[in-house]
Amino acid sequence: MKEFFITDASRHENSIVTTSFVVVSKQVKPKKSGEPYLALTLGDRTGQIEAKMWDNVEDAMGVFEQDDFLKIKGLINRYNQRFQLTIHKLRKMEDSEVDFGDYLPKCTKDVDELWRALGEFVASVQDPHLRPLLDAFMADPVIAHAYRNAPAAKTLHHAYIGGLLDHVVSLMRSCDLVCRNYPQVNRDLVIAGAFFHDIGKIHELTYARSFTYSTRGQLLGHMIIELEMLQQKLAFLPDFPEGLKTLLEHLIISHHGHYEFGSPKLPMFPEALLLHYMDDLDSKMESVRAHLERDADSPNPWAGYNPSLGRNLLNTAKFLTQPAPAIDEPVEPSATLDFEQGDAGPAPVLAEKKF
Secondary structure (H helix, E strand, O other), X not given: XXXXXXXXXXXXXXXXXXXXXXXXXEEEEEOOOOOEEEEXXXXXXXXXXXXXXXXXXXXXXXOOOOOOEEEEEEEEEEEOOEEEEEEEEEEEOOHHHOOHHHXXXXXXXXXXXXXXXXXXHHHOOOOOOHHHHHHHHHHOHHHHHHHHXXXXXXXXXXXXXXXXXXXXXXXXXXXXHHHHHOOOOOHHHHXXXXXXXXXXXXXXXXXXXXXXXXXXXXXXXXXXXHHHHHHHHHOOOOOOOHHHHHHHHHHHHHOOOOHHHOOOOOOOOHHHHHHHHHHHHHHHHHHHHHHHHHOOOOOOOEEEEXXXXXXXXXXXXXXXXXXXXXXXXXXXXXXXXXXXXOOOOOOOOOOOOOO
């Protein structure tokens, strides 16, 4: 059982810790001197942390790969308002040493309740063609198991076990509310679009050890996979209207909303436009929630820079409980630079625990 998790970093700042992580990403980079150093992203169920190994790199870099588990001893400190880990020693762990539940974040909500909520939305669909199609997906045991467990993304939003289901239920709730304000919109079509828009993530992403892309996910992406999944189920519904199939396909390929965000097409009818904006809103609000939660221990109301949103974020609850600054007192958000330690000085020598 791990004794140190990434969320414990604030209580161990400037201390040496001995703990274990899963390797989310691994890069070997050159120092200015030309010698190699390791740049890693390490993870556990509470989040991720950037790590660097500067010394004895040639002995360590061939010992492990991405998705391996490492026992690590290193220094926890801050750089540009972010916690980082400077690795002193590492070794690869055997699977027999690993409690897999320590390394992947999980949905904090009741997954069974979320699945029931999804089923209730599907049951509310009145269209005589969409309802059997949705029921066919819900009744498929392989799809159902994966839908309940898959993350919604690798890092950007709902990046945890059960994240896809959590995201889709949240999205359906938002779509349901907004459709009430626009009676001209086909609610059944919007709900179906919400159900299908990310379902390909169950094959695009792998999540046995860490969240990463499958080979099909890398080569095709979730939208192409979704079109394939849709076609497979429609083969058993020969009376499904061709026009309705085309609308579903457009909902899938346009939900990112912009060419630069990977949409082959822009949303071109009301239901597609509504789905895109609600999906975008839900993903951004989850990104904000997770960002503020990771910064919960800091007294600073500014939670630092969110790269996916391209801005600094203010924790309004902390801000409203602090005394107002003097008029001439500058209030600056946290630094926005990404972590890099190429020119940092030597790490302080502190008392070490046995590795």
